[in-house]
Amino acid sequence: MISMKILLAEPEYYTKYPPLGLLKIGKMEERNGSYVRLIRGNTIINDFTPDKIYITSLFTYAWKPVHEAIEFCMKAYPDSEIIVGGIYATLMPEKLRKVFPLIEIHTGLYPQAEELLPAYHLLKEVERWRNWDKSIVFSSRGCVRKCPFCVVPKIEGGFKADKSSIMPFTHPGHKRVVIWDNNFLASPYSKGILRELIEYKITPDFNQGLDARLIDEEAALILARLKPKSIHFAYDFKEEASQVEKAISLLSKAGFSKRNLIFYMLYNFYDHSNNMGDTPADFFYRLNDLIKWGVTAYPMRYVPLDSLDKNKFISPLWNAEKLEMIARARRVLGYGGSFVPYNGFVNKIKNSKCFEEAMELRPINEESKLNKTIDAYNNLSVLMV
Ligand code: SF4
Numbered sequence: 001m002i003s004m005k006i007l008l009a010e011p012e013y014y015t016k017y018p019p020l021g022l023l024k025i026g027k028m029e030e031r032n033g034s035y036v037r038l039i040r041g042n043t044i045i046n047d048f049t050p051d052k053i054y055i056t057s058l059f060t061y062a063w064k065p066v067h068e069a070i071e072f073c074m075k076a077y078p079d080s081e082i083i084v085g086g087i088y089a090t091l092m093p094e095k096l097r098k099v100f101p102l103i104e105i106h107t108g109l110y111p112q113a114e115e116l117l118p119a120y121h122l123l124k125e126v127e128r129w130r131n132w133d134k135s136i137v138f139s140s141r142g143c144v145r146k147c148p149f150c151v152v153p154k155i156e157g158g159f160k161a162d163k164s165s166i167m168p169f170t171h172p173g174h175k176r177v178v179i180w181d182n183n184f185l186a187s188p189y190s191k192g193i194l195r196e197l198i199e200y201k202i203t204p205d206f207n208q209g210l211d212a213r214l215i216d217e218e219a220a221l222i223l224a225r226l227k228p229k230s231i232h233f234a235y236d237f238k239e240e241a242s243q244v245e246k247a248i249s250l251l252s253k254a255g256f257s258k259r260n261l262i263f264y265m266l267y268n269f270y271d272h273s274n275n276m277g278d279t280p281a282d283f284f285y286r287l288n289d290l291i292k293w294g295v296t297a298y299p300m301r302y303v304p305l306d307s308l309d310k311n312k313f314i315s316p317l318w319n320a321e322k323l324e325m326i327a328r329a330r331r332v333l334g335y336g337g338s339f340v341p342y343n344g345f346v347n348k349i350k351n352s353k354c355f356e357e358a359m360e361l362r363p364i365n366e367e368s369k370l371n372k373t374i375d376a377y378n379n380l381s382v383l384m385v
Contacts, residue, residue, distance in 0.1 A: 023118030057086035
């Protein structure tokens, strides 16, 4: 007998991944005998009036679609109970409460749903996720580090690694898994899990990033056997240079193409409590290192945890013009936003003495120099200076 009708609602923000939290809640509710449906955006399901609606949220700057989803559900289902959770709800519950005093706000995770295999079958209902064929797994929560710009310690607390296998959390029909741990290699079980993936012929996606400081020879060799298309790491502080360089060398010896090692590079970060942050010179230093080491750099502009606007924050150590230089160089010289160490780009960086030279674009003809608008700039052919 059906105990309740449940609606899971994913707001219509940009995301590469389906709403894992909602799918776990969906499984939890199904176990309780509920009938569960999933929607993305403002969609009405015919002949279905839910008793309870769970709405998720993502980063704080993506708050607008979340508010729209709440308004839509309140209007469409005035008698249903509404619960809003996820990152934005956890970081800014007071903002939500002020606008929507009658809804319930859930902060943090649902421990009772954490250990369940997500209800992936619900994705078939949503056009965007209909062909999704990967399992998203966590073998650990939290992180051993406390990077000042990171949301993880706030949302997940201290490091907890208690899963020695991810197979119970991998859908039997999936041959690919997205490892969503914040710091997978910090788990004492990580190498065993990687061996498990080799044994079951499952391809991992480390899009979330691995901690280069934790790469040793054994990890590099096992990772190489898994043959992921690429692996992401981070190079956020120049003090990490020797460990990053060592990880690149181990992975390259293990058989990785260096270009497939992608390093996120945070910039525009400023910590007001300690009055410290990175600078354009620091960006140039790290970019120079990565290009010299032959790997790919992926610049990531810092957005404060409570920012309601994606690219509004400008660190006191940066300015709008310099931030725009990076955005422009990524569009024109980058490949999907990354700086890949192709010869032309390597030479450009090698011959640059400072940030401005490295990020400068030179239009082909003199006339184009007069064109000051960014849009027009994007339409021009450019030479690497
Ligand atoms: S290592 Fe990664 S997950 Fe851990 S605190 Fe730093 S940025 Fe966050």
